[in-house]
Amino acid sequence: MLELVGVKSGYGPIEALKGIDLQVGEGEIVALIGANGAGKSTCLKTIVGLLRPTAGQVRFCGQDTLGLKPQQLVAQGMSLVPEGRRIFGDLTVGENLGLGAYLTASRAQVQLDLAYVFDLFPILQERQKQRAGTLSGGQQQMLALGRALMGRPKFLLLDEPSLGLAPLIIKEIFAMIQRINREQKTTILLVEQNAHLALKTAQRAYVLESGVLTLQGLAKELLGNKEVQAAYLGLV
Ligand SMILES: Nc1ncnc2c1ncn2[C@@H]1O[C@H](COP(=O)(O)OP(=O)(O)OP(=O)(O)O)[C@@H](O)[C@H]1O
Ligand SMILES: [Mg+2]
The missing domain is CATH 3.40.50.300 (P-loop containing nucleotide triphosphate hydrolases)
Structure with a gap:
């Protein structure tokens, strides 16, 4: 590859x-x-x-x-999760994940990808509306990984x-x-x-x-x- x-x-x-x-x-x-x-x-x-x-x-x-x-x-x-995570602290968890889906054409696919990310990291679903900057370091890493996975x-x-x-x-x-x-x-x-x-x-x-x-x-x-x-x- x-x-x-x-x-x-x-x-x-x-x-x-x-x-x-x-x-x-x-x-x-x-x-x-x-x-x-x-x-x-x-x-x-x-x-x-x-x-x-x-x-x-x-x-x-x-x-x-x-x-x-x-x-x-x-x-x-290709999808990179950079060093230091680089999530958008002022946006919510949901909005950060949405940014990872900017190339996904169909809404249905976005929903499927989101469901998969939430299955991997249930805490992200619970914290969907929370400002990403207020997450713990581990949760921020999960979010960075989740965002990178949107778009498969x-x-x-x-x-x-x-x-x-x-x-x-x-x-x-x-x-x-x-x-x-x-x-x-x-x-x-x-x-x-x-x-x-x-x-x-x-x-x-x-x-x-x-x-x-x-x-x-x-x-x-x-x-x-x-x-x-x-x-x-x-x-x-
Ligand atoms: N933006 C930059 N401008 C100039 N030199 C840089 C820059 N980024 C890294 N370097 C230099 O390039 C070399 C490799 O750095 P790099 O960041 O790739 O290392 P690394 O293996 O990722 O280290 P770490 O484990 O600390 O993240 C180092 O000597 C570093 O000082
Ligand atoms: Mg490095």
Whole structure:
């Protein structure tokens, strides 16, 4: 579904990605783990067209995305839940979810999508009329995820969904991430600093260090890998 070949990207003179080769197959959950500043968010921003690669290629469903705007990639089925959630605090929960449906043509489909989101996160239904800014951090993450699911994306990109949340809420959200993948067959690229959680959730994973991919493999194998254990899992 997604293929990066030799992708370089960054911010003016700062090259944050130094030639990345990465694939995500249809139906997979793939994790991208790495420390602070490794380039994980840059990688997601480049995939969704917010940053333009300075070299290499990003292919989505077989098509080179060069020159496509973020909104065109959304229309083709990409949906990013950015770092820090970025919900609209002054709008209600319902209005935030409505914004995620702006490309859905039929009202009936919007209702179906909404029903699915409420089934995943019943608290969002209870809080429909509440201002989103007054939700707890965990509820805001659920809302950001729910909003991204409106319109049934085929490819979901998640930037550190566990950030700043309590363990119980994280568990709940990650169970839903796996459920979305299982039920909707949604392909997922999961970026996490929490390597243990990411490797428990994903089938495959890549390790990013200072803009370079240093390791990749089955998530299970990486959990048992000595280097990963020492650098990312606080073991050894
Ligand atoms: N808007 C920006 N302008 C300039 N440099 C940036 C910008 N955003 C990120 N960088 C730099 O690019 C590099 C990669 O940053 P990035 O945000 O992709 O890391 P990350 O892996 O997502 O880190 P974190 O886990 O802290 O979110 C870092 O050196 C960072 O300082
Ligand atoms: Mg980041």
